Amino acid sequence: DIVLTQSPDSLAVSLGERATIHCKSSQSVLHSSNNKNYLGWYQQKPGQPPKVLIYWASARESGVPDRFSGSGSGTDFTLTISSLQAEDVAVYYCQQYYDTPRVTFGGGTKVEIK
Amino acid sequence: QVHLVQSGAEVKKPGASVKVSCKASGYTFTSFAITWVRQAPGQGLEWMGWISVHDGNTRYPQNLQDRVTMTTDTSTRTAYMELRSLRSDDTAVYYCARVRALEAGGIAYDNWGQGTLVTVSA
Numbered sequence: 001d002i003v004l005t006q007s008p009d010s011l012a013v014s015l016g017e018r019a020t021i022h023c024k025s026s027q028s029v030l031h032s033s034n035n036k037n038y039l040g041w042y043q044q045k046p047g048q049p050p051k052v053l054i055y056w057a058s059a060r061e062s063g064v065p066d067r068f069s070g071s072g073s074g075t076d077f078t079l080t081i082s083s084l085q086a087e088d089v090a091v092y093y094c095q096q097y098y099d100t101p102r103v104t105f106g107g108g109t110k111v112e113i114k
Numbered sequence: 115q116v117h118l119v120q121s122g123a124e125v126k127k128p129g130a131s132v133k134v135s136c137k138a139s140g141y142t143f144t145s146f147a148i149t150w151v152r153q154a155p156g157q158g159l160e161w162m163g164w165i166s167v168h169d170g171n172t173r174y175p176q177n178l179q180d181r182v183t184m185t186t187d188t189s190t191r192t193a194y195m196e197l198r199s200l201r202s203d204d205t206a207v208y209y210c211a212r213v214r215a216l217e218a219g220g221i222a223y224d225n226w227g228q229g230t231l232v233t234v235s236a
Binding site (some may be wrong): 093 | 221
């Protein structure tokens, strides 16, 4: 199975500041046939189910604010919240679907307000 | 709009079985697969498998394949997940989610049920 390791486990960021979350894969999720990274990001607010934010490592889901961006390729990926808002307090998970339908998730990163 | 509504919380004894339902509305049920994901208290997300509503094909992870069965009833637009031989470490919130197929075999879980808490306790 592909293992995804997220860092940090948690971070506290001031309102309006940047939050950066990392996700490292145990093997490349870049498909050579189409140059796409089979990686997504999900947000889970307290007491709610997860919500998809990003797919293909950098494609924003419809309706997701543009302060959320994804980057990276191969085995190293980043989710950036450019200007943290109070409503962004949540746990964020990366997910690989390179081995679809067998997906795996990272361990999660908790984002709080400093 | 799309809704997935799950059945209510369950309390089961070790060794018992549980069957959670997920009723879909707002889209063509047979056009999307359904996946199940669980989350133990304070823990991360674990993929439990998926079912193609169109043809009933299923895929399960190796660690659950002997204990889990996923089915659908297209007449009622409902998906089911049954887990057998329950253990205390099966205590978790169980989610169903709709699988949107992207190009080139990609997927996104684009709509989720509200979750069903299953507690396994003697």
